[in-house]
Amino acid sequence: DAGVTQSPTHLIKTRGQQVTLRCSPKSGHDTVSWYQQALGQGPQFIFQYYEEEERQRGNFPDRFSGHQFPNYSSELNVNALLLGDSALYLCASSFSQEYGYTFGSGTRLTVV
Amino acid sequence: KQEVTQIPAALSVPEGENLVLNCSFTDSAIYNLQWFRQDPGKGLTSLLLIQSSQREQTSGRLNASLDKSSGRSTLYIAASQPGDSATYLCAVGDSGNTPLVFGKGTRLSVIA
Numbered sequence: 667d668a669g670v671t672q673s674p675t676h677l678i679k680t681r682g683q684q685v686t687l688r689c690s691p692k693s694g695h696d697t698v699s700w701y702q703q704a705l706g707q708g709p710q711f712i713f714q715y716y717e718e719e720e721r722q723r724g725n726f727p728d729r730f731s732g733h734q735f736p737n738y739s740s741e742l743n744v745n746a747l748l749l750g751d752s753a754l755y756l757c758a759s760s761f762s763q764e765y766g767y768t769f770g771s772g773t774r775l776t777v778v
Numbered sequence: 779k780q781e782v783t784q785i786p787a788a789l790s791v792p793e794g795e796n797l798v799l800n801c802s803f804t805d806s807a808i809y810n811l812q813w814f815r816q817d818p819g820k821g822l823t824s825l826l827l828i829q830s831s832q833r834e835q836t837s838g839r840l841n842a843s844l845d846k847s848s849g850r851s852t853l854y855i856a857a858s859q860p861g862d863s864a865t866y867l868c869a870v871g872d873s874g875n876t877p878l879v880f881g882k883g884t885r886l887s888v889i890a
Binding site: 754767 | 869871876878879
């Protein structure tokens with residue numbers, strides 16, 4: 667049973683560019699959440715998608731947007747990249763009727 | 779606003795020692811608490827999930843306890859091994875699928 671799959675693993679982008687990160691949830695999960703983890707910090711919640719809609723959002727600017735597809739996979743888009751967007755981006759999936767999250771291995775984004 | 783604190787920030791112990799990692803949270807109205815392990819540059823691996831109605835969970839050499847009234851959880855690791863070296867993160871959720879709020883983690887080094 668595949669867990670949460672994220673792609674790409676690593677990414678280097680130039681300031682001002684746009685980036686798209688992808689996530690496939692664990693089989694049976696219908697909810698996808700995205701977190702940003704800066705070096706030495708705990709993960710910070712970006713947003714959560716359920717039934718193809720953004721259900722909750724953390725304290726992140728509108729440059730961060732997302733999408734959930736009918737197969738429950740999800741994308742995170744970041745526009746106008748800043749140096750401070752460099753971080754590990756983690757995707758977590760869960761089932762709406764149960765407790766607990768399963769995390770992917772993350773995408774390491776470096777903005778230069 | 780929920781805040782999670784983990785003490786100590788870093789810990790170095792000789793192999794074979796029993797150790798305790800601490801997690802405290804400011805709002806006791808939590809739904810569940812989850813302990814994760816994170817290896818350098820990697821994603822999160824769930825270790826133990828404690829629901830608000832439970833007081834502890836055990837998995838192998840790991841035991842996690844929860845005291846909601848005092849806003850505290852501890853992760854006990856028995857007979858530590860070098861392979862236990864990692865960062866341990868504590869996270870709380872206010873309801874079934876609300877975003878997790880993380881601490882900054884405790885970086886553990888077990889010396890052979």
